[in-house]
Amino acid sequence: xxxxKLSDNPILEQINSEYRGNLQALSYVEQERLLHGNWKIKAxxxxxxxxxxxDIVIAAPASENVVRFWDMSATKKSRxxxxxxxxxxxKMSETGGLYYVLDVFRIRDNPGAIExxxxxxxxxxxxxxxxxxxxxxxxxxxxxxxxxxxxxxRGLDYKGVPATGSKExxxxxxxxxxxxxxxxxxxxxxxxxxxxxxxxxxxxKHDDIVDGASGAFNxxxxxxxxxxxxxxxxxxxxxxxxxGSSAGIDTVRNRILNRR
Numbered sequence: 001x002x003x004x005k006l007s008d009n010p011i012l013e014q015i016n017s018e019y020r021g022n023l024q025a026l027s028y029v030e031q032e033r034l035l036h037g038n039w040k041i042k043a044x045x046x047x048x049x050x051x052x053x054x055d056i057v058i059a060a061p062a063s064e065n066v067v068r069f070w071d072m073s074a075t076k077k078s079r080x081x082x083x084x085x086x087x088x089x090x091k092m093s094e095t096g097g098l099y100y101v102l103d104v105f106r107i108r109d110n111p112g113a114i115e116x117x118x119x120x121x122x123x124x125x126x127x128x129x130x131x132x133x134x135x136x137x138x139x140x141x142x143x144x145x146x147x148x149x150x151x152x153x154r155g156l157d158y159k160g161v162p163a164t165g166s167k168e169x170x171x172x173x174x175x176x177x178x179x180x181x182x183x184x185x186x187x188x189x190x191x192x193x194x195x196x197x198x199x200x201x202x203x204x205k206h207d208d209i210v211d212g213a214s215g216a217f218n219x220x221x222x223x224x225x226x227x228x229x230x231x232x233x234x235x236x237x238x239x240x241x242x243x244g245s246s247a248g249i250d251t252v253r254n255r256i257l258n259r260r
Contacts, residue, residue, distance in 0.1 A: 005037040024180070030172075031179070048171060049198035049210075053178040054185045060100035063093040065223065068125055069161075069215035070118070070133040071208050073108070087114050089121055090212035091129070094220045099183045104190040104209060119152060127156060132219050134211065135160030161215060168202050171210055174217040183217075 032038040073085035091103040145160030197209040
């Protein structure tokens with residue numbers, strides 16, 4: 001095996017001056033492969049997320065872009081050795097191109113207790129926080145979202161988000177943003193649990209926090225891309241690099257390049 005680095009192919013940067021910057025906006029694993037020629041690396045615990053990529057802050061700045069994303073489960077731990085999934089709600093905001101993890105709530109209980117806890121969290125968040133929930137496939141998933149919108153989240157900006165692609169694929173944009181120091185975490189008692197699960201992903205037993213954090217991040221990026229595109233639909237795709245691509249990472253990439 002003979003690795004090839006970007007420095008071994010200078011013609012690529014001659015053809016496209018943004019090529020290196022685009023690679024530097026990718027996740028740690030993808031940078032190791034495409035920038036440094038390390039094709040032996042793979043996405044495993046400790047490579048998708050690392051604790052040192054996240055700066056801890058005392059508080060986050062005020063923001064109008066705040067999302068609480070729910071990854072649902074409804075199984076109570078019933079016996080020793082039984083380790084079911086958690087219901088997790090991750091709250092995240094965006095300000096000036098930086099993303100802040102504001103709160104991580106998780107619970108493992110029966111459906112009634114979970115709905116009561118969600119109602120309490122929603123009241124604490126207030127009416128200005130966008131609420132999203134991962135929508136399971138099929139008619140049953142649509143029914144769950146419809147009932148929640150009609151009853152528990154009436155009057156709020158709430159909707160279901162169908163899961164597309166693998167968990168690893170959905171986590172890539174957040175991983176890339178964290179690696180490039182764009183994601184901050186508010187100091188709180190849940191920090192250790194948050195980082196432990198992220199660093200174990202995708203090999204850890206639980207990935208509910210990762211799903212919630214990825215969902216919140218991708219929803220914030222999608223909203224920002226929508227705001228940019230709405231400025232001028234006739235010229236947006238030609239004047240803004242990356243706009244119109246399917247991957248949310250384009251927005252992160254552009255911000256990284258602008259910050260250089």
